[in-house]
Amino acid sequence: MTEEENGRPDAPRHLKPLRVRGNVLAWSVGGAVAAGGGLFLLTGLAWSPWLFLLYPLLIGLLLASLGVLALHLLRRL
Amino acid sequence: MSVPEPPSTARQETDRLTGGWESERDTERAKVSARWFAIAILYIAIEWIRRHDPKVPLPNAVLYGLVGAAIAMTALEAAYLWQPGRTAIPRWLKYVTVFGDMTFISVLIYYTGFTQSPFFFVYFVFLISNCLRYGLLMSLFVAAVFNLLYVVVLGLAPAGTLQPSVLGGEGLKIVAFWAVALYGGAVSARLRRQANQLRVYEETIAELRAALKAASPPAASPGEVEP
Numbered sequence: 001m002t003e004e005e006n007g008r009p010d011a012p013r014h015l016k017p018l019r020v021r022g023n024v025l026a027w028s029v030g031g032a033v034a035a036g037g038g039l040f041l042l043t044g045l046a047w048s049p050w051l052f053l054l055y056p057l058l059i060g061l062l063l064a065s066l067g068v069l070a071l072h073l074l075r076r077l
Numbered sequence: 078m079s080v081p082e083p084p085s086t087a088r089q090e091t092d093r094l095t096g097g098w099e100s101e102r103d104t105e106r107a108k109v110s111a112r113w114f115a116i117a118i119l120y121i122a123i124e125w126i127r128r129h130d131p132k133v134p135l136p137n138a139v140l141y142g143l144v145g146a147a148i149a150m151t152a153l154e155a156a157y158l159w160q161p162g163r164t165a166i167p168r169w170l171k172y173v174t175v176f177g178d179m180t181f182i183s184v185l186i187y188y189t190g191f192t193q194s195p196f197f198f199v200y201f202v203f204l205i206s207n208c209l210r211y212g213l214l215m216s217l218f219v220a221a222v223f224n225l226l227y228v229v230v231l232g233l234a235p236a237g238t239l240q241p242s243v244l245g246g247e248g249l250k251i252v253a254f255w256a257v258a259l260y261g262g263a264v265s266a267r268l269r270r271q272a273n274q275l276r277v278y279e280e281t282i283a284e285l286r287a288a289l290k291a292a293s294p295p296a297a298s299p300g301e302v303e304p
Contacts, residue, residue, distance in 0.1 A: 042248055053225065056221050
């Protein structure tokens, strides 16, 4: 199968071009960094107690990003 | 007229084995029993703190109202759970009771010093006990409810009353709680999975033993002599 054929939408999942995987990698790393940074800032600065309500969102984002990243890296091994 | 078949030996043995495993109703009953002790212990602790720490501004009306509400909630749940013929309970019940318990703890923390309340640790006891009983999902639920209620307690505190505690900043305490919930929940999920596997193995062994017993010929009685 040529590289051009691999890029077709109906190509098997494991033959999709690396560009898609690159995006997944970028988004998962970006999400993890953003969530981790947000947690660090909120915890360290603690502007207002009400902002702690963002913790579930940030922890969820951090876990989801790390999970996607782990899956991505495992598939590439 | 057809006569219903008696249960097979395998089924009887399996029922005997699985009957020992705790159902959700039994778990809730155990929680109710534990809650009576918790109410008594917490009440004694509050009274002791009120006598020894004049800075704790817990009025009698609030204390007795809180204890009365906790007793009423526990009695109501006990009446429901110990109803004759009550074998199954709705799945959402445990979440409602957990939310109620955490609300009581949060009110207690509000009136006993906010960030410096000694009752903050009750949250952790509560988390671990529920996480071991119910697994990861309940663990996450407890952490989310704690996050919400504790932030409300902190947000409603009058200005200037929030003093840093020895545990560090409030954000750190909340993150630590999430970490314990996630880790404890994951460990509990693994333990529950192993317990479930063990139950299935026991059931299989019981069924195989019963099948073996049914297949083997009956043993000769001692008086009979083979020719």
